[in-house]
Amino acid sequence: MNAITNFIEDNPENDAKNDAKNDAKNDAKNDAKNDETNKEEGHEKDTNDNHTPSKPANDTNFAQHIDRKWLDVHTKIPRTDSGLFIPGMPTDYYNVEEGLVVGTKRPHPGGDDGDSGPSKAPRFSKTQQSARDGNNKGKTDAFEKRRPDLVLVDHSVQDPSKDGCLWRQFAVLLEVKRDRSDGPNPSGGTTLTKLVAQLADMARLHLAARPFMRYSVHLTVCGAIFNLAIFDRAGGVVSKDYNINKNLDTFIRIIRRLGRDLDAYDLGLDRTVVPLHSLGSWEQFPEFRVTVGGSAYITQGLPLWQSASLVGRGTFVWSVVLEGDPEQSGKGSAGGFILKNAWRACGRLAESTVYRMIYSAPKESTSHLTNLDGVAQFVDGGDIFDPQAPNEVVKVSSHRKGFGSPINEKDDPVLHRLVLASHGRKLNKFTNFSRLMRAAKKMNSGTLSIFDQYSPLTLF
Amino acid sequence: MSSTTPSNVEGPSTPKHPRVSSIQHDANVGRTPSFPTPHYVSSTNINDAKTNLKAILATRVSYNDPNIVDVLVKPDQVSDKLVKTIKDQILREKATKNFLNAVRRQTVQLESEMYKPLVCRSGYLCSQYSRFE
Numbered sequence: 004m005n006a007i008t009n010f011i012e013d014n015p016e017n018d019a020k021n022d023a024k025n026d027a028k029n030d031a032k033n034d035a036k037n038d039e040t041n042k043e044e045g046h047e048k049d050t051n052d053n054h055t056p057s058k059p060a061n062d063t064n065f066a067q068h069i070d071r072k073w074l075d076v077h078t079k080i081p082r083t084d085s086g087l088f089i090p091g092m093p094t095d096y097y098n099v100e101e102g103l104v105v106g107t108k109r110p111h112p113g114g115d116d117g118d119s120g121p122s123k124a125p126r127f128s129k130t131q132q133s134a135r136d137g138n139n140k141g142k143t144d145a146f147e148k149r150r151p152d153l154v155l156v157d158h159s160v161q162d163p164s165k166d167g168c169l170w171r172q173f174a175v176l177l178e179v180k181r182d183r184s185d186g187p188n189p190s191g192g193t194t195l196t197k198l199v200a201q202l203a204d205m206a207r208l209h210l211a212a213r214p215f216m217r218y219s220v221h222l223t224v225c226g227a228i229f230n231l232a233i234f235d236r237a238g239g240v241v242s243k244d245y246n247i248n249k250n251l252d253t254f255i256r257i258i259r260r261l262g263r264d265l266d267a268y269d270l271g272l273d274r275t276v277v278p279l280h281s282l283g284s285w286e287q288f289p290e291f292r293v294t295v296g297g298s299a300y301i302t303q304g305l306p307l308w309q310s311a312s313l314v315g316r317g318t319f320v321w322s323v324v325l326e327g328d329p330e331q332s333g334k335g336s337a338g339g340f341i342l343k344n345a346w347r348a349c350g351r352l353a354e355s356t357v358y359r360m361i362y363s364a365p366k367e368s369t370s371h372l373t374n375l376d377g378v379a380q381f382v383d384g385g386d387i388f389d390p391q392a393p394n395e396v397v398k399v400s401s402h403r404k405g406f407g408s409p410i411n412e413k414d415d416p417v418l419h420r421l422v423l424a425s426h427g428r429k430l431n432k433f434t435n436f437s438r439l440m441r442a443a444k445k446m447n448s449g450t451l452s453i454f455d456q457y458s459p460l461t462l463f
Numbered sequence: 464m465s466s467t468t469p470s471n472v473e474g475p476s477t478p479k480h481p482r483v484s485s486i487q488h489d490a491n492v493g494r495t496p497s498f499p500t501p502h503y504v505s506s507t508n509i510n511d512a513k514t515n516l517k518a519i520l521a522t523r524v525s526y527n528d529p530n531i532v533d534v535l536v537k538p539d540q541v542s543d544k545l546v547k548t549i550k551d552q553i554l555r556e557k558a559t560k561n562f563l564n565a566v567r568r569q570t571v572q573l574e575s576e577m578y579k580p581l582v583c584r585s586g587y588l589c590s591q592y593s594r595f596e
Contacts, residue, residue: 181571188526195521203520220535227566231532238523242531248567255549256538264540314519405534408525 065278065289066267070158073262074168077152077179083170084288087305089211151205151221153177155261157283165285170212172283174270175220175261176205183226187241198223199232199241206234207313213282214306214319215273215291215344217402217418222257229254233271236317236346236416237399240407273418274390275397292326293342295420296383299326300342307341307427316416318345323422340382341423346416347386349398355384355421377445384421 083089155175156168180186180198187198206219213219218235224247231242247254261270267282268274279301280289291302300323308320323342347353358381386396395401397418400410433439532538553559565571 182569193521193524193526195517195524199524200517200520203516203524207516226569226571231536233531233535238520239525240528240531241524241526243527243529245532248563251550251553251563252546253532253538255546255553256541257532257536259541259545259549260536260538265536269535313516314523406528406530 063277063279063292065281066272068281069263069266070160070281070283071155071174071262072158073177074154074156075152076150076154076168079167080150081154081168081170081173083212084305087212087288089170089208089309090311149205149208151176152179157267157281159281159283159285161281162283162285169285170208171214171288173209173213174267174282175222176202176209177222177224178202178205180223180225183228186225186228186244187223187230187232188244198225199239202232203234203239203313206239207311210234210313210317211309211311214289214302214309215276215293216271217273217397217399218271220261220270222261231257234313235399235402236314237410237414238314240403271402273397275387275418293321293323293344293420295342295422296385298383298422300324300340300422301326302342303339310345316345316347318343320344322426339426341379341421341426343384343421343423345419346399347419349415349417350413353384353386353417353419355381355419358384358421377447379423379425382422382424385419387418387420 151173154168154173154177156172157174158172178198178201184190185198187196187202189196202221202223206221209219210216218233221232221234223230223232227247228244229247229250230244233240245253267278272278275294277292278289279292280287282289288305290304293300293302302321302323304322306319306321308318310316310318319342321342321344323340325340343354345354358379361378362381389395389397389401392401398410398415400415403410428442430439433442554563562571
C-alpha cells in the first residue's frame with residue numbers, strides 16, 4: 004500500500020507534470036504549489052532528477068508549504084515531543100519499542116496461532132501486554148492500537164531525516180485492514196463500528212498533538228473498500244464505500260490531492276493561525292501566529308496544556324508573546340501572556356463575556372465578593388471569525404458545509420480564544436514556601452468567592 | 464434482621480425512591496459538565512477517555528456520506544491525463560497488478576508473505592519505495 008501511495012506521488016509526477024499544467028485551470032494552481040514542493044524535495048529525488056536542494060520560500064506561512072511523504076509506521080508507536088505529555092503517547096521510541104521485532108506477528112502470552120487480524124507490532128513490554136484482554140482469542144481492544152498503519156507526514160527539508168515520525172507531523176492517517184467486513188461503515192443501522200472507534204481514538208491523539216486543528220483526516224483501506232473520514236470536536240463523518248478496483252481513478256486522485264495539492268489548512272489546520280516553522284520540523288516545535296481581537300500573538304514552545312479528548316472543548320493553553328513591539332511583548336520577561344484556545348458550547352456564555360462582566364461591573368456591585376485577586380486578569384478574547392466568511396464565527400459546521408448530517412444548532416461548537424495577563428508558575432519555580440502558600444490562598448479565594456455566592460450547597 | 468414490617472406498624476407514608484441503576488454522567492449524554500469537575504483527570508485517564516469516546520460517538524458519527532470526498536478533497540481537480548499516466552504506470556508493474564488482483568479476490572497475503580517492496584518499513588525515504596526495485 005505504501006509503495007502504491009508513494010508511486011502515485013513520486014514517479015509519474017515528473018513525467019506528466021508539464022502535460023498536466025496545460026490541462027485544466029485548477030491544475031495550474033496545484034502545479035505551482037508542486038513546483039515549489041519539488042524544489043524543496045530535491046534531496047529526496049536527486050537520484051531521479053537533477054533538482055538541487057533549495058531553501059524554503061521567504062514567506063512565513065508554513066501551512067502552505069506542501070512537502071509530505073508517506074511512511075509505514077504500523078510497526079512503531081509514533082511518539083510526541085519530549086516534554087509534551089499526552090496520555091497514550093510515548094515521548095521516547097526506544098523505551099517503548101525495546102525488544103521489538105519488526106514485521107512479525109505479536110506473540111500472545113496465551114498463544115496466538117497468528118491467523119487473526121492484520122499484523123501489528125508485537126508487544127513485549129509489561130504495559131503493552133497488560134493491554135490484552137487476557138483471553139486466548141487473540142483479540143485486542145481497538146483503543147490499544149494507538150498507531151496508524153501508514154501516515155502522510157509533513158517533511159522538513161532543513162532537518163536531517165530521522166527514523167520514524169512525531170504525531171504532530173501527521174497530515175493524514177491511513178488504516179489498513181485485511182477484510183472489507185472490517186470497514187468503517189456499519190452493515191446495518193448506525194452502530195459504532197470497531198474501526199471507527201479506533202480511528203476516533205487516534206483522531207483525539209492527533210488533535211491533541213498537532214495544535215490548532217479543526218479536524219483530523221483519515222483514510223481506511225479494508226480489503227478492496229476504501230473510505231475517507233474526518234473527526235472533529237462534534238464527532239465524525241465517514242464517506243461512502245469506494246472499491247479500489249472499480250474506483251482506482253478516485254483512489255489515485257485522492258492520494259495525489261492529499262500528498263501534493265492540499266495545504267495544511269485544507270487538511271484541518273485552523274485558517275486563522277499561521278505556523279511560523281515547518282510543521283514537519285524535528286528540532287523546533289512550530290510557533291504559531293494567532294490573532295485575537297486586533298492583536299497578534301506568537302506561541303512559545305510547547306503548549307502548557309492540551310485536552311486529549313475528542314468531542315468537547317479541545318482546549319489548548321499556551322504561553323504567548325505579543326507580536327511586534329518588543330517592549331510590550333513580554334518576551335524574555337517572566338510574564339508574557341496566556342492564550343486559551345477552545346471550542347465553546349454555542350449555547351453557553353462565552354468565557355470572554357464572563358471576564359468582561361466581572362471587570363466592567365461597578366465596584367459596589369462586586370463589593371460583597373471577598374476579592375478578585377484569584378481571578379485571572381483578562382486582556383482580550385472572543386469568538387473567532389472565519390476569514391473565508393468574515394461575518395460568521397468559526398464553528399464545526401463551518402468546515403462541514405456540503406457533507407455530513409446537519410449539526411444541531413444548539414450543539415455546534417464555536418471557536419473561542421482568550422488572552423490573559425495572569426501567568427501561572429510551575430511549583431518547582433517557587434523559591435520559598437510562603438510565596439507558594441500566598442499563591443494557594445489567592446487561588447482559593449477566587450474559587451470561594453464564586454461558590455459562596457452561587458453554589459453554597461455545592462461546598463457544604 | 465428481618466426486613467418485614469410488623470402488622471401493627473403503619474407503613475411509610477412516602478413512596479420508596481426508585482432504585483437508581485445507573486447515573487447518567489454529562490459525558491455519557493454528550494454534554495459539557497455544568498459544574499466544576501476535575502476535567503484534567505478525566506481527560507487524561509485512558510479508561511475514562513475510552514468509555515466517554517464510545518458513548519459520545521455513538522450518536523455523533525454520520526456514515527456513508529456521498530459528498531465528503533468531493534467537498535473536502537476535490538479529486539476532480541487532478542487532470543485526467545495525469546491520472547491515466549499514473550494508472551498506466553501502476554498497472555504496468557507486475558507486483559502491483561498481482562496485489563490488486565489479490566485484493567479483488569480477497570486473497571491478500573500476510574505481510575510476511577508479501578513481495579518485499581510492497582512492505583515498507585518506517586524510517587526510509589519514500590523515494591526508496593517508488594520504483595519497485
